[in-house]
Amino acid sequence: MAAVDDLQFEEFGDAATSLAANPDATTISIEDPHETPKHQPGPLGGSGREEDDELLGNDDSDKTELLAGQKKSSPFWTFEYYQTFFDVDTYQVFDRIKGSLLPIPGKNFVRLYIRSNPDLYGPFWICATLVFAIAISGNLSNFLIHLGEKTYHYVPEFQKVSIAATIIYAYAWLVPLALWGFLMWRNSKVMNIVSYSFLEIVCVYGYSLFIYIPTAILWIIPQKAVRWILVMIALGISGSVLAMTFWPAVREDNRRIALATIVTIVLLHMLLSVGCLAYFFDAPEMDHLPTTTATPNQTVAAAKSS
């Protein structure tokens, strides 16, 4: 049966339905020159939207390594080597951003959107935008909170931009590095089915930070309850993207270690957002709340915290 399938040109739709019916069949897709025949459920090639519910492929690590070797064939001191990391079109970047905003249970961000074409454009410019969004929103929020105080003199606080840049870029590069090292180490002990390359992890982390850009802008609102609700929402969305991405990579491992890994990932994410909120945005004090009527709970909470 598999041999007959090999010799026929498969339509994309047929491949998907036949593979869904028989996950072990081998199909060759002629549309994507990078793909090699392998036992893998799910359609290959560009339109990966009709992915079935399996999060893993059987030889995903091999495929990743093989393609990584195939793609980046230029030596690392040439310009072309780095161009391979920017080989994305506008619609692809938008799709990846959309994927980070709408985590669908059962869909793995890396498999669905990255598909062995990790880019550095998204992580770099999302982090840059986030740095300026946090610094500018923090500045604006402090200005609005202290408006009307006689002793307050507005300063642009430009040095906070460099601090924000250090924090965000360190998070976006060092945490993926640590996570990648950890996954490599566990992979040597336990044969994991899924392993990600370093750039794919950087890519996931970079795109998962996108939700914080509108969050930072909305943090201008000087209400503590609003800010904490925003923290929860943003953490929920980006945390779930990260958790669903890395769960397949650790779930073959010892249960405790797997859970500890996922919890650490989410915890670090929360630390980043809460830390930025605390450092860049002054606490709104009771006396300077705008004329919106504060509920008694908010008033008590604000009075306790100030």
Added chain:
Amino acid sequence: MAEAEESPGDPGTASPRPLMRDLKAVGKKFMHVLYPRRSNTLLRDWDLWGPLILCVTLALMLQRGSADSEKDGGPQFAEVFVVVWFGAVTITVNSKLLGGNISFFQSLCVLGYCILPLTVAMLICRLVLLAEPGPINFMVRLFVVTVMFAWSVVASTAFLADSQPPNRKALAIYPVFLFYFVISWMILTFTP
């Protein structure tokens, strides 16, 4: 002085050049930025004098004359320089990595020259700040900076957009938008 035959964008020419001709070239490019059309002058005859003059002017105007300048929190002279030049280099490298076929210095030239509207905005803001402070003062400055920001982005897009592959234009233009937005923010938040 001998009239040299080489193009103004040619580095390493040994013969002396009249100062007036250089100034005229710079001034001509200023005009091209103020009335952006799809022309190749900025790209063909690139030079970095104009961007340097504009950057120095902007950085000087963003300085405060007060003695307690450490508490100001505004950008220092070197910080403005770093933001402008490092930002321009980053955008250029980004557009080349995306596959654009513009040369490094041509892109720096365009980005530097298109700061001209924002420098004019800075001048206007400083003049407006001589009047009494208040919300009207701020609204006027906000309006001026917004208009000049839009002008800068449109001008640089007119020159840079054609050199990008068509399905990545937005990816190459967005950093330009961010770059001029940050400069506009620095101008708008300037308090003497």
